[in-house]
Amino acid sequence: MIIFYILAAVLGLGILYQALSSFVDARRSLPPGRIIDAGAGKLHLDERGAGDPVVVLESGIAASSMSWALVQPRVAEFTRVASYDRAGLGWSGRASAPRSIEQMVGELAALLRAANLQPPYVLVGHSFGGLLIRAFAHLHPAQVAGLVFVDPVSLRLWADCPPGERRRLRLGVSLSRRGAFLARLGVVRAALALLASGGRRLPQWIARASAPRATGFLASMIGQVQKLPPSLRPMVRAHWSHPKSFLAMGAYLECLPASAREALAMQIPAKIPFVILSASTATPDEMDERNAWAAQASKGRHIVVEETGHWILLERPDVVADAVQEIVELARGRLRI
Numbered sequence: 001m002i003i004f005y006i007l008a009a010v011l012g013l014g015i016l017y018q019a020l021s022s023f024v025d026a027r028r029s030l031p032p033g034r035i036i037d038a039g040a041g042k043l044h045l046d047e048r049g050a051g052d053p054v055v056v057l058e059s060g061i062a063a064s065s066m067s068w069a070l071v072q073p074r075v076a077e078f079t080r081v082a083s084y085d086r087a088g089l090g091w092s093g094r095a096s097a098p099r100s101i102e103q104m105v106g107e108l109a110a111l112l113r114a115a116n117l118q119p120p121y122v123l124v125g126h127s128f129g130g131l132l133i134r135a136f137a138h139l140h141p142a143q144v145a146g147l148v149f150v151d152p153v154s155l156r157l158w159a160d161c162p163p164g165e166r167r168r169l170r171l172g173v174s175l176s177r178r179g180a181f182l183a184r185l186g187v188v189r190a191a192l193a194l195l196a197s198g199g200r201r202l203p204q205w206i207a208r209a210s211a212p213r214a215t216g217f218l219a220s221m222i223g224q225v226q227k228l229p230p231s232l233r234p235m236v237r238a239h240w241s242h243p244k245s246f247l248a249m250g251a252y253l254e255c256l257p258a259s260a261r262e263a264l265a266m267q268i269p270a271k272i273p274f275v276i277l278s279a280s281t282a283t284p285d286e287m288d289e290r291n292a293w294a295a296q297a298s299k300g301r302h303i304v305v306e307e308t309g310h311w312i313l314l315e316r317p318d319v320v321a322d323a324v325q326e327i328v329e330l331a332r333g334r335l336r337i
Contacts, residue, residue, distance in 0.1 A: 023106055033089035038111040040103075044091035045084045045115055049076030053121050053145045053331045055122045055324055057083040057114065058129030061153075061256070064090030064239060066232050067126065071313050075323035079122075079328050084111060088248025090239055095248065099255040101135045101262045107134070109140060119143035121325050124320070126150040126313055128252065131263045138266035146327035147274035151310050156285050158260035169253055180243035184324040189241035216225030227314040273299035275323045279308045299330075 033046030046065050055075050057068045065083035075081040086094035087107060097103050112121070122145050130152025139146040157165065182188050185261035228236065239245050268274060274297065276290045287304070294300040303323070308315045 008085065016108075018233050031033065034115075035091065036111060036114050038114050040110065040114050041087050041096045041323060042093040042194075043084055043087065043107065043111050045082055045111060047080065047082045047115070047117075048071070048072060049080045051079040052118075053079065053122050053328060054112075054117045055079055055081040055124060056108070056117075057081065057125060058108070058125040058132050059086070059089075060126045061128035061252045062089065062245070063126070066090065066228060066236060067311075069229055069232055070317035071124075071320045071324075074317060074322050078325055081116060081318075082112075082115070084141070086248070086252075088251065090242055094244055095251060099251045099259075101132070101259050101266075102139075103141055103307075104132055104259075105136045108136065120145035120331065122148070122331060123147045123323055124148040124150065124327055125152065127310065128153050128256070131155065133257060134257075134268060135263050135266050137268055137272055141269040141272065144269075144272055144330035146272060147268065148289075148323050149250070149274065149276040149325055150312050150319070151277060151279045151282060152290070153256075153260070154283075154289055155260045155264040156289050157285065158256050159264045166257075169256060172253045173250045176246045176253065179246035180250070183241060183243040184244055188246075198297070206255065212310075227311060247292055268293070268297060268300075270298055273297075273327055275327060276300070276302045276304065277312055277323055278304045279310050279312055280306050281302055281309050 006171070031044050033044065033047070035042050035044055044065065057065070057072060057261075059065060059067050064085045068083045072081055073082055085092040085105065087093065112119070120143055123133035123136060125131070125148070128151040133147055133149070134152075134155075135148055161169070179188060274293075276294060277285060278290055282304075284291075290302050294302040305319050307310050307315055313320050
């Protein structure tokens with residue numbers, strides 16, 4: 001009985017710690033830009049620079065607008081550029097509808113209309129974001145002036161998921177739901193706070209004890225966060241201390257195979273120029289798939305960025321910005337005709 005009371009007290013303290021800290025986060029981690037009601041929910045949009053066409057940055061599957069922190073200021077030097085958080089991620093509100101290509105593309109289109117950002121746009125997508133900008137170009141070709149794919153997710157792989165990848169996805173969804181539960185109890189917040197202060201052993205023990213298969217994900221997450229400017233790291237920790245982020249990640253992971261199957265059937269319109277940037281660590285199958293995209297297009301190029309991993313936008317933001325500028329200049333030339 002004593003153990004029960006001790007456990008209840010610990011859980012109560014964890015919930016109180018999470019509630020008070022979330023209250024503080026809401027006042028300290030204020031969003032850059034603005035929160036816009038896009039019809040299906042409130043989405044965060046961060047705009048910078050001036051000029052046309054507007055560049056729109058689409059993040060990876062569980063990433064926020066902060067993943068573009070090193071690219072967006074460079075692009076803002078030559079045109080207007082907007083990053084945003086998909087529903088459930090970053091500063092955006094929770095998703096109000098199931099995740100599907102039509103829903104996600106529709107939410108982005110509604111956000112751009114509500115923000116009074118006029119087409120045609122240059123869309124830039126990293127990883128899962130590449131799938132979404134391809135779908136946007138197919139569904140709204142008149143609104144797209146060009147595309148830049150930054151190490152895009154493989155449509156072939158995820159459309160026809162082999163058993164190993166299906167298990168990996170199921171594990172990711174399961175860990176996301178467990179992460180949301182632990183976030184409600186303040187466990188995720190405590191582990192991230194310890195990591196930020198330099199501790200390693202206790203957070204790793206917490207990860208092993210609460211979700212033994214999550215240690216690899218934790219290490220990957222830490223590595224990605226460390227590539228961001230130090231000033232942004234507290235905000236990333238605040239976002240991932242909230243169950244909303246984990247629930248959103250699980251929803252996006254769950255919709256990946258169906259989204260890939262749909263996107264695979266959505267061809268990029270021939271008139272739209274694009275550049276694909278591949279990490280040097282991309283697999284041969286991924287390289288072949290991207291070469292095929294470029295070969296089928298009249299204005300498509302595939303570039304391998306040497307000595308980079310999947311997070312090219314954090315490792316070589318200059319290369320990404322240069323590719324965006326190339327497409328912007330092409331669009332400006334066409335618009336002047």
